[in-house]
Amino acid sequence: MDIANITDIQAIEAAAERIAGHVVRTPTVASPGLTDLLGAPVTTKLELLQRTGSFKARGATAKLLSLSEAERAAGVVAVSGGNHGIALAVMSGALDVKATVVMPRAAPARAARIAEAAGATVRLTEDMEGAFALMSRLEAEGLTLVHPYDDPVVVAAQGTVGLELAEDADELTDVLVSIGGGGLIAGVAAALRARRPGVRIWGVETEGAQAMSEALAAGGPVPVALSSVVSTLSAPSVCELTYEHVSALVTEVLVVSDAEAVRGTLDLAEHAKVWAEPAAGCLLPAARRVLERVGDGARLGLVVCGGNASPWDVMSWADRFGLR
Structure with missing residues (x-):
């Protein structure tokens, strides 16, 4: 692992200055509904309100x-x-x-x-x-x-999500971030490690889109077979850049089923009052596992990465998985 490749906070701060005025500083808000649902304080970073509907x-x-x-x-x-x-x-x-x-x-x-x-x-x-x-x-x-994740410029810019979360959130113990190719979690983890070094960072994937989990098991990026309905998390492999960030900075990568991710989307709509996509819905079942692992005193941060799923798609998946 080459720690020299880990994005530094100066690069993330420079990215924040570069994109200011072009993108939205999205809200970081406590979620009473998710706090009640999960039984622990929850803060959400609402990237689904970003320009174009995602980070x-x-x-x-x-x-x-x-x-x-x-x-x-x-x-x-x-x-x-x-x-x-x-x-x-x-x-x-x-x-x-x-x-x-x-x-x-x-x-x-x-x-x-x-x-x-x-x-x-x-x-x-x-x-x-x-x-x-x-x-x-x-x-x-x-x-x-313009690669979706294998680019230091892109990773640093995605890290501005973590920079804003660190500046705007109250005290957090655990932050959950979805993983496709790994650009978002790489940047967020680098920002939080610099600004909130005591926070644990957890990655979340869906079954059939497990590129980072398989990379961690193999000791580096490997091709993976894709079968998840969550197309926005379906990278055929991660890259060395994102793998190095996750292996160095992330506590663990959790894997949930497509059905759990879709159920999480419905729970976000009902309890958090936001219309997210399953790439964000997967955070809720993973959050329950994190709470089981870390015990009392946890204060969760959820990066709600995007909302570009139509109601018809989500309802179709809900029917497919017997969730209605």
């Missing part, structure tokens, strides 16, 4: 603002299970950069529609592995890559 706007904006004129002129390309594509499309449109977004057909149709409406070219592939392969080909043809 991804932070990393996409920071990367776009870092590009040279030649890189901007070439146009940008990204692969996405939904949220990164929406963010890149919308922020590229705002910054007058031509964008191409590659998505698997399993990604939410709504995400493709939003990306196209923002002016991006959307390319669909059969699966996520094919999406990453097409992204690589388009990069080789001259487009500028």
Whole structure:
């Protein structure tokens, strides 16, 4: 493990200055409803209220603002299970950069529609592995890559979520963060380690999208088979950059089922009064496990990463898993 690759707080602070005025400083609020549900104080960081509906706007904006004129002129390309594509499309449109977004057909149709409406070219592939392969080909043809997580600029910008949480939250003992490719938890963990060094950080994945868990078991990034319905967490592998952050800074990565994640989405709507996606809903079953592990005195922080799931998608999953 190369600790030199761990994002430092200065990079995160610089990212915060770079993206200020382009993105929202999202609310950090106590949740009485979740506190009652879980039996411990809960604070939520509401990234689903971010521009484009998820934290991804932070990393996409920071990367776009870092590009040279030649890189901007070439146009940008990204692969996405939904949220990164929406963010890149919308922020590229705002910054007058031509964008191409590659998505698997399993990604939410709504995400493709939003990306196209923002002016991006959307390319669909059969699966996520094919999406990453097409992204690589388009990069080789001259487009500028904006990777969803394998980029220090993107990780530092996602770390601004943790910076704001550290500044705005009351005392916390444990913070839970969803993991897809690992960019969000890498940045948040780096920020919290610098600003709240006593806080434990827990990652959460869904079964069938366990890229970080399998990397930790293998001692480094490995390809994984994807089967989760949670497309926004479905990375075919993590990268060395995010793996190093998690292995150095995160207490443990927990894995929950798709059904639990969808149930968590419904619980967030009912008890926290927010409409999140299953990539955030997975935090609630994981929070129960954390409370069992750490015992009394826990004060939880939940990074509610995004809200880009339609009611129809969530209801369909609820029916599929027998939750209604």
